[in-house]
Amino acid sequence: MSTLEKALEKSEQIAQTNTEKSVVKNRVKSGLGGTIPSTKRTVNIDWEELSTQGYLSLEQGNSGLAEEYRMIKRPLLYNAFGKAAEGIERSNLILVTSSVPEEGKTFTAINLAMSIANERDKNVLLIDADVAKPTLAKRLGVTASPGLIEYLEDDSLNFSDISLATDVANLQIIPAGKRHTFSTELLSSNRMVQFVDELSQCYSDRIVIFDSPPLLAATQAEVLAGLVGQIVLVIAAETTMQSTVQEAIKRLEERDVVLALLNKAKYGLTMDYYGYGQYGAEH
Numbered sequence: 685m686s687t688l689e690k691a692l693e694k695s696e697q698i699a700q701t702n703t704e705k706s707v708v709k710n711r712v713k714s715g716l717g718g719t720i721p722s723t724k725r726t727v728n729i730d731w732e733e734l735s736t737q738g739y740l741s742l743e744q745g746n747s748g749l750a751e752e753y754r755m756i757k758r759p760l761l762y763n764a765f766g767k768a769a770e771g772i773e774r775s776n777l778i779l780v781t782s783s784v785p786e787e788g789k790t791f792t793a794i795n796l797a798m799s800i801a802n803e804r805d806k807n808v809l810l811i812d813a814d815v816a817k818p819t820l821a822k823r824l825g826v827t828a829s830p831g832l833i834e835y836l837e838d839d840s841l842n843f844s845d846i847s848l849a850t851d852v853a854n855l856q857i858i859p860a861g862k863r864h865t866f867s868t869e870l871l872s873s874n875r876m877v878q879f880v881d882e883l884s885q886c887y888s889d890r891i892v893i894f895d896s897p898p899l900l901a902a903t904q905a906e907v908l909a910g911l912v913g914q915i916v917l918v919i920a921a922e923t924t925m926q927s928t929v930q931e932a933i934k935r936l937e938e939r940d941v942v943l944a945l946l947n948k949a950k951y952g953l954t955m956d957y958y959g960y961g962q963y964g965a966e967h
Contacts, residue, residue: 723849727857730825737823740795742802742852753799756945761800763914763941764891772940774884775913779813781896781905783932787920788947790819793895796916800891801855807887809847811858813894815867816902818860820895824850831861835879836870872907880911899932906935914941921949 735741740749760778762768769775780793797810812820815833826848835841835858848857864870883892894912899905909915915936919929936942 723844723847723856725829726849726851727824727826728851733825734794734823739791739823740798742798749795750799753795757796757799759943760796760914760916761803761806761891772913774880774911776887776890777880777884777892777894777912778914778916779894779896779908779912780916780918781909782898782918782920783900783924783928784898785817785901787898787918787924789898789918790814790823790895792916792918792945792947793820793893794823797855797891797893798852800893801852805889807854807856807890809856809858809883809890809892811892811894812860813871813904813908814897814902815860815864815871815904816897821857821859824857826857826859829859829861831859833861833864833867833870835861836873836875837864839875868903868907871904877911884913899935900928909936909939914943915939917942917944918947919944921946923948 731741738749740747740753763772764776764778778796780789780796782789793810797808800806801808810820811832812818813832814820821829821831829846829848830841831846835843835846846858846861848859850857870876880892883890894908896908897905899909899917917929917932917936933942
């Protein structure tokens with residue numbers, strides 16, 4: 685084979701490889717696009733049941749809990765859409781996690797999503813990324829449904845196959861999906877990176893909230909922490925040991941924005957003191 689023939693063959697191979705890459709990339713993007721994608725199912729949230737469990741409801745606009753979450757969400761929204769967003773990659777993607785189980789991360793993720801959904805010009809996508817012990821979907825009344833794990837495992841699935849609309853017009857949900865032995869590897873895959881990039885870049889008015897596993901209980905949490913722009917670390921007041929919190933913070937040292945939220949405080953919270961602080965770099 686002549687040198688020219690070899691060069692032509694190599695050129696064809698490169699072209700074919702680029703075409704294959706383009707097909708994969710388009711396959712990932714096919715379920716998203718530039719507008720809010722349609723969904724195939726709608727979930728009617730049992731607001732009365734959520735309210736009995738202490739969650740924020742649509743009717744609690746003037747409650748103390750509603751006011752607390754207004755204050756909690758404000759710096760997150762500023763980091764996502766204000767001047768601070770210029771220095772934060774994927775600033776509209778927020779991870780809600782904790783050091784250990786039972787600190788209230790799912791409670792916080794749901795209430796934060798509800799509060800932001802009440803904004804007049806914001807859309808919220810709430811993703812159950814606690815793939816080892818998913819509870820978010822159950823709390824919201826979602827029955828068995830394909831979710832994040834199925835999407836990462838199966839290239840043929842689109843966004844609309846896993847995203848669920850709710851009776852709140854600007855709130856969508858993605859369940860965790862099935863249990864998987866290699867869930868950490870799926871969450872660290874190229875498909876997941878492409879997915880979060882799409883979520884961050886295609887929707888200028890959307891906040892994406894991930895309910896994550898606890899940092900010290902599962903490896904998936906650290907993987908997810910590297911994919912988002914902001915992290916809310918939920919700390920159970922008077923329960924979680926300081927050394928435990930410090931260990932969790934060490935695992936987030938390379939992250940730009942880590943906000944700490946004090947949960948389960950026994951004293952009454954006021955407008956001036958609501959258990960909210962910031963670790964890490966300031967923006």
